[in-house]
Amino acid sequence: MITALVVGLVQGGTFALIALGLVLCYRGTRVLNFAQAEIGAASLFIAWIVVGAWHKPYWMGALAAIVFAVLVGLTFERLIVRPMAAASRLTVAVGTIGLFGFLVAAEAYLNGPTPRFLPPPIRGSIDIAGVAVSYTQLLTFGVIALIAGGLTAFLRRTDFGLGVLASAQDATAARLVGIPQAAVSMFTWGVASALSALAALLIAPTITYFGPNAIGPQLFIGGLASALLGGLTSLSGAIAGGLVVGVLASEATQIAPNGVAGIYTVVLFAIVVGVLLIRPQGLLGRAPARAESA
């Protein structure tokens, strides 16, 4: 039970990172990025090339992965998101589906079906209250805390960060006040992509081997469930949502009878659909304005 809790928290932490990226993209550019997790998943292969094929140290692989992810995100932002500034948000979301499909196909084509293995950044574990907690898992918590704190501080304290928040609330007013929308858009997508790579890197050790299209979908649904639960517009909600979803799904898998394959995924989807149908603004978001009945 406790093991499941720790595992759940760690997985939830990675979900939180994806959720953070989702919320950033959504708040910053009103786009739901369906490729949010796949960017990170694809970057894992880059990490593998550096560490597994070229035998460089882990930190270089991780760095390469993050750089790759950021490049993908910025390219997509420049080529697809920005020209579509006037298009409906749903149309751009369909564009991100295209990005998702492209990344998965690229993984399959360039890597082939062979699963890859990325060694964990730190080996070993310590004993907390009778449960073995790996250093990697602790690292995950540390990273998330750092990011959450750093991001919040940056957004609240710096001019540019405030500009990002303001643009998310009212993009037109932000332009009229002189906040450069292009820079805000690039920041949003760049950071979201980096978060995606981090999430993938942190979850890699728990799944050991990864192949094309292996971790992306589940990581995305988990992140989506977390973001929705926390209210798609709340950064702190994203983090809290991630932890809740991670633990819920983990415990449910423990409790569920054996032989029912895919219960983990089902729980994630159930959360997604449940939130949307019962309380679309999530637990922490603001109630939506009264919609027209037609």
Add this chain to the structure above:
Amino acid sequence: MTAVLGVVPGAAAADTQPLLDVSGIVAGFGAHAVLHGVDMAVRDGEIAGIFGLNGAGKSVTLKVVAGLVPAWSGGITLGVHDITGASAERRVALGIGNVPQGKQVFTELTVEQNLRLGAYQLRRRERQRYQPLLERVYERFPVLYARRDQAAGTMSGGEQASLSVARALMSEPRLLLIDEPSAGLAPKIVEELFGTLAALNRDGLTIVLVEQNVTFGMQLVHTAHLLRQGRVVYSGDTAHLDRDRVARELGIGRLLQRGGGQATPSTPPGDRT
């Protein structure tokens, strides 16, 4: 100009070179043009008003000048700069301040954060001017100082209007564009707001405003531009206005006939109880 609303607008400078020169602007949305060739010149130091019926293109004109709506043809100059193709952000850096329709303050940020964002471009250029400017703005708007740590969305309509103006002032603009300042505000508040605008103008700020409330607007502006179906059909100094023409243009004419045919203003708003 009668001193209605307790307001005496500053006299416009008799410069030859306009501060804002809009010529031949054609613009619209999708395939549909809303502006069919707008020509307008605004002198440095004056208050210009754009009037017209709903749908004439008043707000669109302002948005084109602000840089939100691209011009399909025609040109805009601000002082010596040709800003026709410039982004909205660039125009703010060049000296245009915006008070958009509906005020549009950043509701989840505090008053001071709003003001700080108004100075976004300024702080990048000359950071040291920010603090003195902020203090001057707080002096002019003591209500905002009192609520400086309050979320902007919790303030009343009139206070948000003041915040919107103050925020625009934080970029040290030469030209202030205001879209329907009186919308949604009680007459008393509008009076105060217009008084503030007149004072700002006396201190040298050029203002262009779009106003639905013709009477209020006419009391404040030096020059009135009448927009109809995307074209300026009449521009005149309010001191020597062709009132019949204006009334007819705005659909007020028939009322005057019905009410007894007065061509001069009846009881001005400010003097009624």
Add this chain to the structure above:
Amino acid sequence: MSTLQVADTSVQPAAAPPDAQPAPSRRGPLLTPRRSNVILVLLGAILLPTLTYRAMPLLPSTYPLALAVSTSLAVGALSLNLLVGYAGQISLGHGALLGVGAYAAGIVTSGAGWPMWIALPVAAAISGLIALVIGFPALRLRGLYLAIVTISFGFMMYNFVLQWSGFTGGSSGVNLVRRLWGGDVLTAQSDMLAAGLVVLVLAWLLDSNVTRSKLGRAFRAIRESEPVAGSFGIDVARYKLLAFVLSGALAGVAGALYGFTLYLVNSETFNPPVGLDFSLLLLIIVVVGGLGSRAGAVIAAFVFEMFEFLIGDRFGTSSFIYGIFPMLGSLLLMFTVAHHPDGFAGVVRERRGHRRRKLAAAAADESEHPMPVLPSMPRPAEATRTLDLAGGVPLLDVEGVSMRFGGLVAVDGASLTVNRGEIVGLIGPNGAGKTTLFNCISGLLRPDAGRVRMGGRDISTLSAHERAALGLSRTFQQIGLAKDQSILENMLLAQHVLAGYGSSSALVYTGRVARSEEQMRARALEAITALGFGGREDVPVRLLSGGQQRIVEVACALLTDPDLLMLDEPSAGMAPVMAESLADRLRDLRDSMGRTVLLIEHNVPLVLDVCDRVYVLTAGRVLAGGTPEEILAHPEVINAYLGEAVA
């Protein structure tokens, strides 16, 4: 919210009007819908299969399989196009619906041993039912949220339901037996291709019947604007569900076809671990082909599948199919969405649209004219009026209506009455709540308090389309028309409640449907000619000037012979010449046509001139109500509002 619609960024200054001739009259009655249906059936049942049998021996032996797969993809594309392209409801999990159909067909033929021609309807029914289940969330969720739900559904089907070994055979899957009747089994792929083509033709037929009837019109209206659709009397909820069911049924058939072609479906058929997931593939096909285009969807399906097959065949490597082809497809999707959101069909339409633009340029020139006399269009005798007005009861009675949005009180206990044969005006400053009050009366909003009665009957709980059917017509500030549709389309839409046939008849396009459509069309053309738009009925409303759009809108509102006409700022956007004649037209409505009008206006002189009574609304409350003289003399009114107009 409209799906996948984008602001048209083409840059065109208003052109000087050329000397345009009116367009030649519409095509003669040679190719009526029913006749073309018959031709299609002949084509499909006889011609295509014959051609197939002739042609197949000439091609390499692998072609029939590829073409058969393309055919089932084409049916699948038609199904997705119906939902997303016509009705504007996003569905990102459509592949799962195909999967359901395939499994159903498999279980029917191999498990129960029934023939194919029973398996197809069964597949349609089951998939349609499941699509209905997804449709219910669609009633409450729009756009992005609906996309999430459909994706979730899709993945859930793949990862959970279809993995249920006991039920679906898990990874070993289900066999599909191509039993025709008795014990005969179709073994040759070209036979399967012929069967598939027949089904495709029938699907095409169904699709064209949908688009030509009130179904298609209703879908298009819903896609563009649900409030506008509701104001035309369309039951938005019902039609949305119908779109889901139809789409699901077609998808089930497509999946069954696919399954029969491959003989086997398992958990990886529609959601392969590598390669394009079916939902994504169909999405790409439909988007690239052009949303809302039947031909685009079918052609794109064939092009994609044959391309994949031919190139893959040439290179013989699976890495193409599983790697390069999906990459290209995804890139194409991104590119299309970013630069040509209407797909190939849209590009084609753009080129053909030049002629329309010339017509429109001529149309836009006439804004300097006064408003034409509106045609009185009495209801056809068959359509009975449902509202029975007892004498002395006000036609409209609004009592104590309040409406809040979050913390903002938009309308605060407003009451007003409108008697039969009156013109009543509603004035007030911007933001006073006039349009919100209108929305409460017409049913677009459900107020927090208060009652609305029409002819004595309490309509407070009725939806917008139900009130429209009772004889309440309204116009919108921003012109409540389907602006991407033509004038004729809008006039047909406006007669939605007068269409004398049901949805199932529409699918088959019976004689009754044809007659009803002809009648509505005749009425529409009559009105169009009377308004002076003769010869230009195909011009999209968006290309008309503001005043002209308003004319069309009011004429549409009159087409159902309403008892109460609610006009929201009718003079907005009109040139002064037209606005002046508006007063006369309003008087026509009251005196010659016996209508009752409630109007919101900013043009105060107009209101005081034309209205029998006037209400003044400020800050959500009715400040005063009475004759124009009483209002003019009312001190509070002058203070709060009229001062603005009294120069």
